[in-house]
Each structure stands twice: as structure tokens, then as C-alpha cells.
Amino acid sequence: MNEDVPGKGGAGTSGDVAYRLCPRCLRAVPLHSREQYCVNDGARLLEGCPRCGEPITSPYAHFCARCGEALSFRVDNDADSYFRRST
Ligand SMILES: [Zn+2]
Numbered sequence: 803m804n805e806d807v808p809g810k811g812g813a814g815t816s817g818d819v820a821y822r823l824c825p826r827c828l829r830a831v832p833l834h835s836r837e838q839y840c841v842n843d844g845a846r847l848l849e850g851c852p853r854c855g856e857p858i859t860s861p862y863a864h865f866c867a868r869c870g871e872a873l874s875f876r877v878d879n880d881a882d883s884y885f886r887r888s889t
Pocket residue numbers: 824825826827828829840841842843844845
């Protein structure tokens with residue numbers, strides 16, 4: 803028996819796309835892309851919210867849709883640690 807049972811979901815995965823987001827320049831790449839690091843600045847791309855893990859479903863997202871966490875680096879903290887040189 804080789805019946806072709808129709809699946810429930812089908813092949814269409816509309817509305818199920820997610821993105822990786824660069825925390826530095828907020829550049830988005832599709833999750834199925836092989837990019838792990840931003841080609842602009844070398845920052846490791848976020849696969850989801852750093853706080854709650856919510857996937858990034860919009861390439862224009864700057865904040866988590868679930869908990870409101872900023873998806874970009876805090877410039878103050880980043881600059882602070884950058885200029886804090888250990889002697
Ligand atoms: Zn970037």
C-alpha cells in the first residue's frame with residue numbers, strides 16, 4: 803500500500819519564518835541562512851530574544867515582541883567595557 807495520505811499542515815509554512823538579528827547594526831538574515839555572524843561588524847547574530855528566547859519573526863524588530871527586551875547592544879555598556887582596559 804502506497805497511499806498518499808494528505809498531511810494536515812501541507813508544505814506551506816507561511817507565517818513561520820524567523821530571523822537572526824545582528825545586535826550591533828540590527829541587520830536581519832533569515833534563520834535558514836548559514837550566517838552565524840554579521841558580515842558588517844562580526845557580531846554574533848541573535849537567534850532569538852536574549853532574555854526570553856522568543857524567536858525574531860520580523861526583520862525590522864528592534865525589541866522583543868514578547869518581553870520588550872532590546873535586541874540591540876546597549877551602547878553605554880558596550881562602550882564602557884570597550885574602553886575599560888585592564889592594565
Ligand atoms: Zn551587524
